[in-house]
Amino acid sequence: MSERAQQLLALADDELILGWRDSEWTGIAPTLEEDVAFSSIAQNEIGHARALYELAAAELDSDADALAFDRQPGEYRCAPLVELHLMDWAHTIARRYLYEEADRVRLDALKKSDDSELAGLAAKIDREETYHRLHAEMWAGRLRDEPRFREAVDELWPYALGVLEPEQRPELARRVGLTVVDARERGEHTPALAELWDEMTEVRRSAPGATW
């Protein structure tokens, strides 16, 4: 697989899996506003995943659904940060905040890519992510002095670094005011991914080839 296809799959898998995790708050978020916010953010992230899978699919002679749902858990390239099952508000907000900051560093680089297709899509995605960042910024501001939130940020920090390439990590550290430590790298998945995959692909596996 080309380096470009691998990169597209890593980006798409991050957005799909985080979108899935965000959607777990639909119906049970602490307030109605957050129910709406998390559902909308999940919808956007999964939409970004689809567009990225479509670019990869053109190169791999596949299609977006097959790439999203027909691979084995070990074939996904997502960062461990997005896999974690975090049904605690402090951790959920800490992950959204750290992911959006990391994603901003990554999208800024992709927008300058020589690959015009990828650069154009990154610019479009970035415009939508602006609203995710504002949401994360608003919550991080509200929870800044809460010990539970600070602890959650510290706990997830090595995972957040693992979203980015090593050379991009100092920029993330500067943005969030932390120092670079050993990252929880992509490649070795957390046990949470297999559980998520079981649920996410259940319908597709139960009726192979079905269309709706």
Next chain:
Amino acid sequence: MTAEAVWAALDEIPDPEIPVISLVDLGVVRDVAVDGEHVRIEFTPTFLGCPALEVMRRAMEEKVEALGGEAEVTVIKDDSWSTDRISPAGREKLREAGFAPPAPRAAGATTLVQLQSKAFRCPYCGSTETRLENIFGPTPCRSIRWCESCRQPFEQFKTI
């Protein structure tokens, strides 16, 4: 078949989620090229996760077929759609239907301070005494605001 006839036909297609405005008003049709019966349409989607995109695409194909042509809809996945592409007529139709049209796109990214400012006008009573209730709304393209003057919530098109 002329490009003008195709544009006019596409202008009859309502937005699937906000049917008061047409796809042409929404600015998602970037270009129409006619070569005999073959019609090439450049479609620049709004939000990537919007479920209405497939409906829009099919509606455009059906319109062209009804004119006796054959449509080829190319989806442009770059940054070419923005809320600045919504036509002045489209903005007025949005406002009449109770959706506050998007603020113009600024040079930099939107900030929380801007969203929390009083630059947003209530589509019902025209007051700018409005506050941000939720950055997110019923669809990806909308936020929820509250009008302090007529004391009711309204939907605000996001600027992207």
